[in-house]
Amino acid sequence: MNPAIQQLHVALGQRSYPVWIGSGLLDDHARWRATLRGRHALVISNTTVAPLYLPRIEAGLDGMHWSSFLLDDGEAHKTFANVGRALEALGQLGATRDACVIALGGGVVGDLAGFSAACWMRGIDFIQMPTTLLAMVDSSVGGKTGVNLPVGKNLAGAFHQPRAVIADIDTLATLPDREYRAGLAEVIKGAAIGDEPFFAWLEQHADALAARDPATVQEAIARKVAYKAGVVARDETEQGERALLNLGHTFGHALETAGHYTTLLHGEGVAVGMLLAARLSERLDMSDAHDTRRMLRLLETLGLPVTIPPGMDPQQLLALMRLDKKNSAGSLRLILWRGIGRAEIVGGVDEADVMAILTEAA
Incomplete structure (x- = not known):
């Protein structure tokens, strides 16, 4: 029913x-x-x-x-x-x-x-x-x-x-399984940004989501939409808070572009990008390894990719990241986190740290 x-x-x-x-x-x-x-x-x-x-x-x-x-x-x-x-x-x-x-x-x-x-x-x-x-x-x-x-x-x-x-x-x-799983990445993203209880709910209901249980899927959609609607109402044209919705996207868009939009689906790029953002946050002493592991486990449980596709050059990815719309004054401006549910905008990110994360993941 x-x-x-x-x-x-x-x-x-x-x-x-x-x-x-x-x-x-x-x-x-x-x-x-x-x-x-x-x-x-x-x-x-x-x-x-x-x-x-x-x-x-x-x-x-x-x-x-x-x-x-x-x-x-x-x-x-x-x-x-x-x-x-x-x-x-x-x-x-x-x-x-x-x-x-x-x-x-x-x-x-x-x-x-x-x-x-x-x-x-x-x-x-x-x-x-x-x-x-x-x-x-x-x-x-x-x-x-x-x-x-x-x-x-x-x-x-x-x-x-x-x-x-x-x-x-x-x-x-x-919807093919791959497309469906790619959509789950955006659900996870909303919880990772600002709703730790929702992230825990996703962990608890991962099997039902993977099985496409209608009630569970509808609840996940409604919770994610409600969160995004609140953010949009407060910051329609992305002057501040709405930029947080781009967690994983600077990495992800670079991955999509490098693959000529045929290697990764958008949600798959976001999945890999979120994990890279979590690892960069950990490297910058903003977050704990425990949160990175929780992100990794949930992505893997739901069948999402967690590594950079073979053959992608970290230098090219960094060059593509420099074109991101959030950047200002020639410096990288990324969405990182202090842990699950606590994302923030971080300007002036050192490209050497980004390159280190890209190189480790390549």
């Missing part, structure tokens, strides 16, 4: 929006159709997700002028070229300022769809319908949109909040 649908709230004044989490939400047309304000809609999805779920969305768009734009699957397709194609699709649709873009897919689809919506007529509505665990717990909430450039990930983008997030956990049934 599936748990009841949960509704959370991202409180941003006039731009506040609901996050619905539960079973059967894609078919709950009355719920999400009510968030559409105009008569035009563009559904952006990909060639893997659309055959599975686009017909359900089509049924809910009856009576509207709508069309779809499909990406090929994968991080490599989150590009300006595809944003241009999405904007062409909006133009061919005749989309007006009250049109809506619907993002049906994972984080790549959500990021590109949101950025396209932010660009069309300087900003139209969009709705997130995440179909991966990673997108449900992270990228669909908070309004970060963007695309990758050859020199680095997410270096072009905009803050553009959705009208609503529809997280139908039934879509996780078709």
Whole structure:
């Protein structure tokens, strides 16, 4: 028996929006159709997700002028070229300022769809319908949109909040195991940043999460989203606290870029990156080895990678880390921790210490 649908709230004044989490939400047309304000809609999805779920969305768009734009699957397709194609699709649709873009897919689809919506007529509505665990717990909430450039990930983008997030956990049934585990890395990240009791809960429920027990998965999603929603409400455009949500990302994005977005999934990069951040924190005498071991055990229990892929050059990884958006005045600014649940922003990190960690892990 599936748990009841949960509704959370991202409180941003006039731009506040609901996050619905539960079973059967894609078919709950009355719920999400009510968030559409105009008569035009563009559904952006990909060639893997659309055959599975686009017909359900089509049924809910009856009576509207709508069309779809499909990406090929994968991080490599989150590009300006595809944003241009999405904007062409909006133009061919005749989309007006009250049109809506619907993002049906994972984080790549959500990021590109949101950025396209932010660009069309300087900003139209969009709705997130995440179909991966990673997108449900992270990228669909908070309004970060963007695309990758050859020199680095997410270096072009905009803050553009959705009208609503529809997280139908039934879509996780078709998610490959590797993609599902990658999403669990983002769940762990939220607990590691600022919620030690949640981290302990994840340790206690690791087997149920690995088995995709619906009630346990929904509870994990809701707890992670609630945590992130609170952070976003306090710091929407990442001027302070929200930067903490990037724990592991400076390392992780470098790993993804070095692998040309084909070696590691985003969540896998975050998993390795979090462990590297924990080891660097330990090296800098900020945290204890016990916390690093707890992180390592939980990542391994949930089947996530914990080492740098073979063949990656530490010097190249460090060069990529220098391009991170959090850096300032030419020095590394990383998210590290004082232990589980106590992350903090650390500026002026010595590159020699980072290189030592990268070299040990290579």
